[in-house]
Amino acid sequence: MSLHLSREKDIVIVEIEGQLIVSNRQELKQRVLDEAEGGARKILVDFARTGYIDSAGLGVLVSLAKRLRELGGDIRLANLNDDLQTLFELTKLDTLFQIADSRERALETF
């Protein structure tokens, strides 16, 4: 997995390339927490180039969402492929995250 962070106004965009799994979830968590430490409150995770997320990967997204909401912010998701969309639906996690079809759409509504 590789992470690419960029910023659009007050929104930090995190692109995840590859798989988000148990062995690399901490890297995502630390990078996002570092941004939050620096004052960021709006995080958009772009999954356009993400092939797979395991249960530990889901866990870190949930953990980050809880942390950001405690800080008065939020984490939102965009560009999930069909498999990932199904995963979020089957696990009911789609009820906990705002998920947009595209990055542009997510940025508009954040």
Add this chain to the structure above:
Amino acid sequence: MSDLGTALGAFSEAYGCGAVLWTQGAPGAVLEVAATSGGDVTPPEGFARIEVGEIITRETALGQQLVTRLPGRTRAWLGLGPVADDDPEPRRWLRVLVPVLGEMLQSRWEASHAADELMERYEEINLLYSISEILGRTVTLEEAARTILLEVSDTVGADYGALLVHDASAGLLRPVTTLRAENAPPAVPIPIDDPIAVASRVFRTRHALLVNAGVLESSFEAPFRSGAMLSVPILWTTPEGGIPLGVVSLSGRRSGDNFTAGDEKLVSAVGSQIGTAIQNARLVRATLDQQRLESEMRLAHDLQMKLLPSGDVVAPEAICAVRVEPAEGVGGDFYNLFRLGNGRTGVLVGDVSSHGYRAALIMALVMSATAIHAQTTADPAETVAALLATLEEELRETEMFLSLCYAVVDREQRTLRWTNTGHPHAFVIGADGVASRLEATDPPLGLGGDQLHAASRPWDPATDLLALFTDGVSDARNARGESLGEAAVIDVLRARRRELPSRIVDGVFALVEGHLGRAKPHDDQAVVVLRHA
């Protein structure tokens, strides 16, 4: 000095004149007769003032004697006599004899010095050999430190010293052993950033330091310092360079002299040996810790497996087969089975959102809590709500969440009720081979919601098959990173739906193992299959 005696004897025989050779061991010492072939052997007065090349004449009981000083490192004087007052020949003989004897004395001095040096080298080699032996037969530096320090200090002639090892977590040089005066206070750890302490400087610069008395005197080193100090780094040498692990400091030189470059070289060599020993000891300790951890992990795995019930616990109401394969010793996947009375059977499958010890502890809590709560109600939502109440704090503290599906199959009422907190892989396979998913009723436990729901569907005890598995099964990845996929697992379930549950579970794991090949599973795998007939 038989060679000198022989030379003087030959001279006297040839020229008929006696000769005496005096030497002095050190400035101020009395003259000793090193060799003689005749003449007055009484040391000449004022001999120390005689310059090399100067010839004086003195009166002795045996007559006149010519005396001169010999050149070279050996302090030596030559006397010829008795000689006649007006005879110039003895002065000529003296000028011939002086360089010859000077050369002989120089050779003698060099031979003697070479022997001393050889002895010193021998002592040094012996020291290094001894330290190799000491380090070779001990596991921890602490056991050998005192012996090493004693050997090194003895070889370089130092009464005091310390062996200090770096404590990285505290930023200190901790004395492992010290040689100090009886009334000196115990040595205390020295901060590595102390600006004065010699040991701290040596540790920081990785270079040995020779300091004279009065220079860089630090209270930290007072317990083991007296006068000059030699301090060398303990280095572990790697291809990238030396990594400092500690410092050896020596002081209290018995001779009162400063330490020499030779001492520094020798103690530096010892420091390298100690560094290698420290690193080896650390590696041994790390290996032992790893072995202990692996042993504990095996024990934890065995304990975890013992928490999981056999499929037989729901007999005779139902036929059930189960299997769990943790990815790392202990895992987060689990299942539980309950006989609930009145023909009802409870089946629980879940996955803690992590691996390792913490996930295993949550899993153990789930196992014990569900065993209690399942017996109080046949409503799956109530059971899972009670489980959540038990686990809520633990899940919050550990930032984990729990996806599970708890299904209650009622043979009499021919219904199946379930509560599913985000567990994707729960199916009923009907007689026609259609796989119906038991959809999630709620998000995973631990995400904040406490209102749990239940869903219901018909259950045909004669033909329906309940199959639950975790994502480690459907997401098993081969060496090329290709996922097995849920559909492939369902195909096996459908194809084997009329077989015994144990055969069906075997079939699923055969599929997983075939797909994995030589790749190691990255996630826990659990499969539960239940039927009534």
